[in-house]
Structures are given as structure tokens and as C-alpha cells.
Amino acid sequence: MDVDKELYRRFKKYFDMDSKLMRKRDVCEMLGVSMGKVDLMMDDGLRYIKLNRNVRFRLDDINEYLEKNIVVE
DSSP, X not given: OHHHHHHXXXXXXXXXXXXXXXXXXXXXXXXXOOXXXXXXXXXXXXXXXXXTTEEEEOXXXXXXXXXXXXXXX
């Protein structure tokens, strides 16, 4: 039982209703980019959660990545 409580405590922030996890396809649609571009963004530092073979993203991590990569000329 203690293991279950510890896992719940560790992963609670990822499953709050306010921070629903997004699929890669959702990120593509939101940003208007291809799956390959999202893969490049992941290689470039976009944070993601790996659940077995599934990849999920938090909206906060996507926004943070975009803020870091704003270019003003």
C-alpha cells in the first residue's frame, strides 16, 4: 500500500484535470506542424513523458519550450 501512495504522490501533478496530457497528434494540430517537426522539437529540448511506447506532453512544457525559442529580430 505504501508504494501506491508514493506513486500517487509522485505522479499526481501529471494527471491533474487542469494539466491534461496531450498526444503528439494533438501537439501537431495545435501548432500546425508535422509529426516530424514535433520529433525535432523533442530532440531540441521539448519535454515529454514516455509511457511505454506512448509519448505525452503537458501544455505547460509546450508553452515553456515556445517561450524559450522566441526569436525577435
